[in-house]
Amino acid sequence: MNQNWRGALTRHLLLLLAGSLLLGLLSGHYAWALVLGLSLYLGWALRQLLRLQHWLQRAQADAEPPTSHGLWGEVFDSLYRLQRRDLRQRTRLQAVIDRVQESTAALKDAVIMLDRDGNLEWWNRAAGQLLGLQTPQDSGQPVTNLVRHPRFKDYFERANYHEPLELPSPVNERLHLQFQITRYGDHDHLMLVRDVTRVHQLEQMRKDFVANVSHELRTPLTVICGYLETLQDHSEDFNPRWQRALQQMQQQGGRMQNLLNDLLLLAKLEATEHPSDYQPVAIERLLQSIQSDAQALSGEHHRISLQADAQLMLKGSEAELRSAFSNLVFNAVKYSPDAGEIQLRGWADENGAHVSVQDQGLGIEAKHLPRLTERFYRVDSSRASNTGGTGLGLAIVKHVLLRHRARLDIRSDPGEGSTFTCHFPSSQVVRR
Known part of the structure; x- marks a missing residue:
């Protein structure tokens, strides 16, 4: 008053x-x-x-x-x-x-507002077309009741929205959708759904092309390498100046075979979401086997140590895990100077299981780290050529870890070496 x-x-x-x-x-x-x-x-x-x-x-x-x-x-x-x-x-x-x-209704992408518990509050017209949401009967319903794919439920409940999720549409399996969730306000959710069918089709065409070409090239390349090996065995019957040419052809043929094998392995990894031979894998025994192979590759020029929990076991494919860990260890051998030390570790804690490979090599600049797992990406093409790498090793590691719900963490400083750590969630750990 x-x-x-x-x-x-x-x-x-x-x-x-x-x-x-x-x-x-x-x-x-x-x-x-x-x-x-x-x-x-x-x-x-x-x-x-x-x-x-x-x-x-x-x-x-x-x-x-x-x-x-x-x-x-x-x-x-x-x-x-x-x-x-x-x-x-x-x-x-x-x-x-x-x-x-009005502006969101005009979007071709679906926009859905969810509360902190994941219940539907509002959505635009595209959400009804892509996800089949209906007004008003779906209002207040949990989004996991309407998008019933197990991967979406796991994606939503884990609340790790750094990377988008791609799934078929619940109303039309021929449509492939990309889900991206952002938190705002009082832990509410804003979900954007985009139709990526065209991109998915192009990606599938690329995978099919690479797989088919790799498969078709494998037979003629095997024939060529076989004849080169035969000629190399009888090189003393040829002019001495041909011996160097035969040696280089055989070396490059071997590199092409390794490249095709890696491409076929990548195509196999991309064909399915999860390994078919899921079983408990003893990590210590697996790392011991890889350590022996690495010692043979090194020729005793490096010190390779191993420290692993004898009780640690992971659910997964032993062949795929061997491929991933071997790539990391063999890269450490190839890019480490003589007398360098390489450390292999495997342990578990409250966050899950971890396998790391640490070397004392030349190190990698920070600008290269985000792209290391891309196909054919090379930090130094001349150095990769000298070591005979295909440029697909870390891409294989990335895909294997994705199939085991794991991620790769890379830490490196120029001149001080690198550490590659594979982090597995607790759900992948087998408790004895």
Whole structure:
């Protein structure tokens, strides 16, 4: 209540008191005159309250307030001004909401708003076309009840939304959708769903092309390498200047065979989401076998140590895990100087299981680290050529780990070596 209202109320009370005293002077009953005056004033105030309640209960925002004077007139006028201001603000906000809904409705990508528990709050028109959401019966439903794919449920519950998820559409299996979830506000979710069918088809064409070409080249290359090996065995019968040519052809033929084998392995890994031969794998025994192979590859030029938990076992494909770990260890041997030390470790903690390979090589600059797992990406093409690498080793490691719900962490500093660590979730660990 402001100063004007206090003054008006004081004047009203003084006038009431003066009128009551005057009536008491005329009648000789001061107490009854005061009671009568207060009763009349209280009745008038109650009448104004009833008029105010009746006005506020009317659902018409533009209804004129009741006419009155004095203090109650100011109350009615103030409430009316507040009502008009609130109406203008609501009109502006509604215009903004309508604008946002119109713009999102025009998007070809689905936009879905979820609460902190994953229940549907709002979605645009594209969400109904891509996911089959229906208004209003699906409002308030958990999104995992409408998108029932196990991978989506696992993706949503793990709350690790750094990478998008690709799945077939629940209403049309020929459509491939990309799901991307972002948190906002009070742990609410904003889910964007994009139709990536065309990209998926192009990617599938690339995979089929690489797999088919690799398979078709394998037989003629095997024949060529076989004849080169035969010629190399009888090289003493040829002119000495041909011996170097035969040696180089056989070496390059071997590199091409390794390249085709890696391409075929990648095609096999991409063909399915999970290994078919899922079984417990003893990590210590697997790393011991890889250590022996690495010692033979090194020719005793490196010190290769192993420290692994004898009780550690992982669910997965032993052949695929061997391929991934071997690539890391053999790379450490190839790119480490003589007398360098290579450490293999395998351990488990509350976060899951971990396998690391640490070397004392030349190290890798930070700008190359995000792209190391790309196919054919080379930090130094001349060095890769000298070591005979195919450029697919780390890509194979990445795909094997993805199939085992794991990830690869790379830490490296130029001149101080590198550490490659495979992190497996607790769900992949077998408890003895």
